[in-house]
Amino acid sequence: MLKQTKVIVLHRMPYSDSSLIVKGFCFDFGVQSFLVKSAKSHKNPFKSSLDPLAESEIVFHDSGKSDLHFIREATLIDWFPNLRKDLEKTAMAEVMAEILLRYLPTGLSQELEFRYTEKALQVLDRGKCPQDALARWMWHIADCAGYALSVDDCIRCGNSISGNPADFLFESGGALCKDCLGFFLPHYSPEFLSDIARLTARMPLHDPRALEGEFFKYLKTHLGENREIKSYRWLQEVRGYAFSTTD
Structure with a gap:
């Protein structure tokens, strides 16, 4: 056929x-x-x-x-010719490819995952904020896999969160409001928590690599296989080399 x-x-x-x-x-x-x-x-x-x-x-x-x-x-x-001209962008795309190979089932339609991957490659190639592409893609893939993170509502009281969350608990599945945080100190910086709010607002991220790292750990924990993603290690090496040559 x-x-x-x-x-x-x-x-x-x-x-x-x-x-x-x-x-x-x-x-x-x-x-x-x-x-x-x-x-x-x-x-x-x-x-x-x-x-x-x-x-x-x-x-x-x-x-x-x-x-x-x-x-x-x-x-x-x-x-995607512009993506291929940039080593970091290529490495980010390779991380997406390896995660898909590792975790997606064979033979089943994955339309949402395909559309998010297609969009991420387009952003890496010619988008306004290519540095955000991998973090946003991981966030969407977690959602598609059934491990959505609550960003707009508090995971404890269920109330809507206006502005930035007071904290974010990956192990519990999402954001925490100020009332539920109480007198405890947040686990993340104000910049990180601001970026969590910027995800749904589709605003440029302050530090996409910080979100990317946390989303990567979250995906590996929940998708059922904790083997090394070699392309992610390569991405860090590429970034380290770029930093050392410009320092």
Whole structure:
């Protein structure tokens, strides 16, 4: 059976001297594996449409007998060229790709996750606040996975929070109002708590890396597998190198 869908290419690896296995996140079918024959040939008709992090429209054959499908057609939608020119942006996109590969189920439609990933790549490539993209993406993915964090309402009393929360408790699932915090000191800085409020207001974040780090730990804790995400370590190394060269 032939199927057609949009796909974001997450990873690819050699299968033989001339072929590749491509892991892609499909709009209609979740994460899938594809065999691309003669992919290394200069006559390969797919060219850059199956590059890692590219978004394409594909037609593939699903026999129902194997988890490895054959791509018949592939048309490039977006190669995200500006993202590829920046090492930090590329590393951020690789973190998204590895998390999706690790945690998304195979074969099930994940439309919301696809749309959030597509939007995050667009922001990294040409958006106004690319530095916010990974933190916001992690926040949305936690929501899609069933681990939504309460930002607008207090997790204890349920009252709506106006302005910044008084504190944020990841282990309890969200924000705390001033009355429920009482005389206790908050766990996070005023800048961090301000950024929590800015998430839903869609305002630029003061320190997206701080939110990103906490969301990353939250995702790893709740998605059921606490193995190392190698691309996240690489992202920190890239940032450390950039800091040392500009210092």
